Amino acid sequence: MPERSLRVGELCEYPLRPFDRLDCAAAAHARRELRVRRRFPQPHRLPVHEDVEHILFTEAQIGAGIDRVAREVTAAYRGTGFTVVSVLKGSCVFASDLIRRIPIPLELAFVSASSYGSGVESGALEVNFFPAESEIRGRDLLLVDDILDTGRTLARLVDEMNRRGARSVRTCVFLDKPARRATSFVADFRVFEVEDLFVVGYGLDFAGHYRNLPYVGALKRECYERPRSSAGR
Numbered sequence: 001m002p003e004r005s006l007r008v009g010e011l012c013e014y015p016l017r018p019f020d021r022l023d024c025a026a027a028a029h030a031r032r033e034l035r036v037r038r039r040f041p042q043p044h045r046l047p048v049h050e051d052v053e054h055i056l057f058t059e060a061q062i063g064a065g066i067d068r069v070a071r072e073v074t075a076a077y078r079g080t081g082f083t084v085v086s087v088l089k090g091s092c093v094f095a096s097d098l099i100r101r102i103p104i105p106l107e108l109a110f111v112s113a114s115s116y117g118s119g120v121e122s123g124a125l126e127v128n129f130f131p132a133e134s135e136i137r138g139r140d141l142l143l144v145d146d147i148l149d150t151g152r153t154l155a156r157l158v159d160e161m162n163r164r165g166a167r168s169v170r171t172c173v174f175l176d177k178p179a180r181r182a183t184s185f186v187a188d189f190r191v192f193e194v195e196d197l198f199v200v201g202y203g204l205d206f207a208g209h210y211r212n213l214p215y216v217g218a219l220k221r222e223c224y225e226r227p228r229s230s231a232g233r
Contacts, residue, residue: 070101090146151185
């Protein structure tokens with residue numbers, strides 16, 4: 001009997017084998033990617049916020065970078081229970097995407113620290129809260145932050161976690177800006193190295209704005225040189 005093509009209404013009743021389901025999922029993902037590429041075929045044609053000078057890392061580049069780091073973290077902690085400690089507020093977007101790419105058991109905790117105040121120069125570090133003692137003592141911790149700038153914030157947080165009894169503390173940063181380093185601190189994992197620019201998007205802010213941009217861009221100078229009422233990276 002000759003094969004007939006299925007109508008759309010019959011697709012939900014067709015008994016798919018496991019690899020068929022995989023193929024269908026992959027095909028659907030490929031179709032979505034193709035639609036996006038047809039709409040925005042070149043990075044410079046992506047819609048850019050009016051305050052952004054240019055895009056440094058697109059959504060696709062960010063996704064590929066996090067995939068790579070997630071594999072590195074998975075290899076480092078496989079067979080060992082560990083806790084991801086997200087440094088608020090900046091790393092919340094990065095940390096949430098990172099942990100969903102790590103296929104081994106982990107726990108999640110938060111620490112709140114800020115060193116930017118209302119300007120662009122790093123100031124005194126303020127630590128608002130730490131995880132509970134039960135989330136630190138005797139545990140392997142992975143501190144996740146949005147950007148490694150002067151290094152003072154992460155260096156102090158690592159010291160404090162060790163003082164409170166952590167078994168080990170490693171660090172993972174979305175962006176690394178070595179030109180601004182004021183310490184010898186080096187992150188264990190990093191997604192991208194970035195030039196000495198004021199960057200926003202994908203969780204990074206200026207004066208509380210731009211965190212929701214899906215890409216990372218360089219903020220126009222006139223935007224961060226004009227007065228703002230508040231900030232907090």
